[in-house]
Amino acid sequence: MPDSANRRLEIAAARAAFLSSGAEATNGVPDHIAASWRRSASAGVGNTALVPQYHDDLDVASRLVRCATPVITRLIDETADLALSVALTDNRARILSRTDTSRTIGLLLDNVSLNSGFGYAETDTGTNGIGTVLESGQAVHIRGPEHYADALQIFACAGAPIRDPITGRIEGVLDMSSLADHSSPLMHSLVRSAARHIERELLVDHSQCQQALFDTYLRTDARSRLAVMAVGDSMVTMNAQAQRLLDAADQMALQEHARFLMARHDEVDDQVEMPSGITVRMRGSRIMVGNDTAGMVLVIDDVSAPRAAKPRHPPSDGGVLPTPTGGPRSCIGNLGGRPAEASSPVDVNRTASWRAAAARIEAGLRERQPLLVMGEAGSGKFTLLTEVFHALQKGGRSISFDAADIAATAYDPAASLAESSVPTIYIFRNIDTLCTEGVERLSAFMLAALDTELPVSVAATVSESLDSGLPFNELLPYFQTSVIVPPVRHRTADLAAITTRVLRDMAPHREVRVSADAMRLIERYTWPRNICQLQEALASALKKRPVGVIEENDLPGYCHTTARRALSPLEQADRDAVIAALRDADGNRVHAARALGLARSSLYRRLKQYGITTV
Template identity: 50%
Template sequence: MPQSQSRLLRTAAARADFLEYGRQGAAGVPDVLAASWERSQQAGVDIDRPVTDFSADLDIGSRLVRCAEPVLDQLGSDTADLPLVIALTDNQARLIQRRDSSSAVGRLLDRVAFSPGFNYAEGKMGTNGVGTVLEAGQAVSVVGPEHFTEQLQAFACTGAPIIDPLTGRLEGILDISALAETWSPLMHTLVKSAAKDIGRNLLLDRNQAQQALFETYLRADTRSTRQAVFAFADSVSMANGAAQAVFDPVEQLAVREYATFLMARSDRVSETMTLHSGRVIRIRGTRIVSGSDTAGIVVIAEVVTDQACDPKIPVPGVGFADHVLPQVAVAGAETRVLVSDLRRPHVPIASGSSPGWMRACSELRDALATKAPTIVLGETGTGKFTLVAELFHADHPGGRSVSVDASQLRSGAESDLDALLNSAREQTLCIVRNIDQASTEGVERIDELFTTLGATTAPVAFAATVSDSSLDSDLPFHALLGHFEVAVTIPPLRCRTEDLTLIVNRVLGEIAPGRRVRLSPQALQTITQYTWPRNVSQLREALTHALRSRPVGEIQNQDLPSYCQTRSRKNLTRIEAAERDAIIAALRETGGNRVAAAEHLGMARSSLYRKLRSYGITA
């Protein structure tokens, strides 16, 4: 029996078990899929006859449609001979356009209301390649029995979010649908690539005023790689890596407000200002005007005197800032070099006491200390990249980190990197992010980069991050594994129960700086019991959602997103929490094999199944 058919049969069996027994019946099913089944069930989706709604007021001439059309034209041309259908939806999962490469598949999809105007949100139609992408915030393929409803199981659909690169907002979803037996993993790559192309078109489609602001910001950032550069407009705020490193969110807001006040009276300013920390900074700003429109302002800020602390004197609790490091040698607004700054205190991401996390930090410190080429594995959102950068800069306060996003590496990038790395005098670490997302061409460029770095006499080391779920794939990045000497795996959030309070407080401090906000004991318990398939990044989204309902004060259970409520509500003692974590660890070590996990734990299988249900474990 072909492996793909065997996998589908296992999924069908797991779905049947899920419908009968709940979450524990979905053993072995990916977390994204199991969570979607749960959401669909809780939304009351009928597995036999789901009911959707129709909207006649779609904006078929929207900016999204305008930017998507050339990509859809090319995609349709490239797949003209394939039995599939291409669909574009808005950010509410309503179909705007559908293009049929196969009229036969199109007629079948008509029967399940997969047509312009109809809503394919997960709460309407269950697990599918549109609504589940919207809920998960990532590209998703749903094949055959992976659908929640019976009537969609004849199909396979792969969807990817369309993100506006400037605002970071999800504008719509691109989907390719086919019959289940004709689905290919290549559709996943095809959809993700096309969705990124639409995102680039959204960036280019900005009006003249916004484009003028963006281009001025890029020029200032290119000239001032070691200086903090900001761009502010009514609905846009941009800051380069140096700005994020030097100024915390409260200080960034202060810069914005003061610069906006000054620029209301002058086209150009050069002023000093004192921040709440006592630091004195100089800001140089330019008002950007296009025709009669004021696009915004571009500001360069530099510290004149630093009264907060002397960076030469070690300060307890001061570490590398937990921010997103920029990309280097890639197309886009984030092209820059980051030089770390240790001035502002924060709770470092490396803080934690769970055994798996402490072990990962120790292994990573040792690898970086010996400059061994290191590959860092882990689920999406576990903090792989941030942890590498933080530990490197903790050992090399005067060092430099250079970040390259593998999925966006473009032609000509090598020369940019060569110039950056060959000029390195201080200790430098080159971090290649998400090498599993690199194209075949990108892998060739990264291979040349690693070969060069391995042979250089400059003080340069390199590391890379990869999603551990990609290790079983046939993706091109496998050709790069020979460059590495050490592999370190970062544990997922669900295996760091002891650290959750610390992590929650750090995330709340980031997204609500200066506010008096905390979690109620019940809300913290709910967070503790949820599995967090997208880890810290999803936790940040959940807390942001909660703050919209309760911006200050004590966040209650009902303020959290509904998906957080899918776990067991039982309050666990410390012993029970330790037992639960031990079970999760055993399941991970045995690849989800419950028989082997029970043996490993010295526990009867019946006892293990009872505890899986009691603790709400789905690993």
């Protein structure tokens, strides 16, 4: 049934009044539309110019796309006699696909860039059937003048959220668009029904991954008399032998290590020391369902020496070093021989993947093999290199070079080799940022270092995601060993010790510590920028609490979240405003929503989106 012309005129008049004077919309405007207009105005969205942002980093082969495609195909077939367009977006309002039943509606939507790659977030394009769904967390039907932007007035769009049936998080939006004159309540019903079908497909997909993991676990357990553990993204299963062998801390450490490894390797055969002191050998395979990683099934064997004969700390002249505990540095320099600032090493060794990285670096240094150390920015690559080297070479020196400066200085690192009469390690940081000239200069140094009989070691650090087209790839043949350093999010067991160490370095002469509640927040947060971000958070807390016990409220707002992706600056500001309002309202969500000018549903959506669990 076509929309009432009178109703559309009333809403158009209310919109005109709102845009001209900010008058509160009351003339028949639904509450969720009025709330969206207010949010759009607060975000600075213009109604006269529609400029959606384009994104080229979309995952168009994601699990969501795979599960949604057959549902969208059926929906298009069932509505082939109508002039409609069906779009699928991710959870950031970025359009992953669009399918049209009519060339005319497709051309009109092209004119407003409602096409694959473009973003339709409410903060960019105002009220619409995609961004408003994500803001409100519910299905909406936006018709004609209910849109905020002038360019969208000719359309009607019905959108529904697609939620992960396991986690409840919104994975994307299904949107159906038509001309406003052809709008029908049937659109709203169809899009909600289709979204539910996609959610059922997601559930089946989840079940396939979990079933594949569980089936492999059962087969492995039946064939083995050893401890067996299956580790998935949200599922862990182990047999009785594993429960007897591993205490709670060991189980958590092994799960973290397995999740770190299964993102990088198909097969694993690793020997690691557990927090309890035992050493285990873990062998396993990654289980794949299509392009998705279901998890990893591990066979675990205790390979510890008899406890009475096993020294607590292996000697430094043999075996695997414990992660070194720092100590004096004979020389830590940087480019041009200027003295470097004292580094603040993170000497924690409970995490199996960290200990394994330390052991591989030690082995490479003992053999004087050029080392390539990989890991996320701020994960401690440089720190671990220098710590292990100085534990091996008590009188040695470490000299670091920022690779970005190599081509910009007259200093010749190869010339300094003649000065290396004491054991020396040259560390070139971030070589993936080298320009062509820098690669040539570093190549000359590598040739000289490999040819010398002097006690010289060479190491370089790079980010973990490598672009094969970058100039530094020409240097890779010089390196014999690569080591991956785990990010902070895979070192939960070490966070308390890391935090204590960072605080001691930042406030060396003060009595300051972190409360148990604040520590729980730190352990729950994912630290996308690793140690650097932890240092920033603690520096912020020290400004509020220079001495004494740092409490939850002293930590920055982002520590109160468990969001899995990096937030944009606008999202960070929005998140911090929500946390501040909740604090001012003593946790009362109704009062906080009123103070923010949000509907309660919008506040709840933000709590879920940002992972805000406590204030």
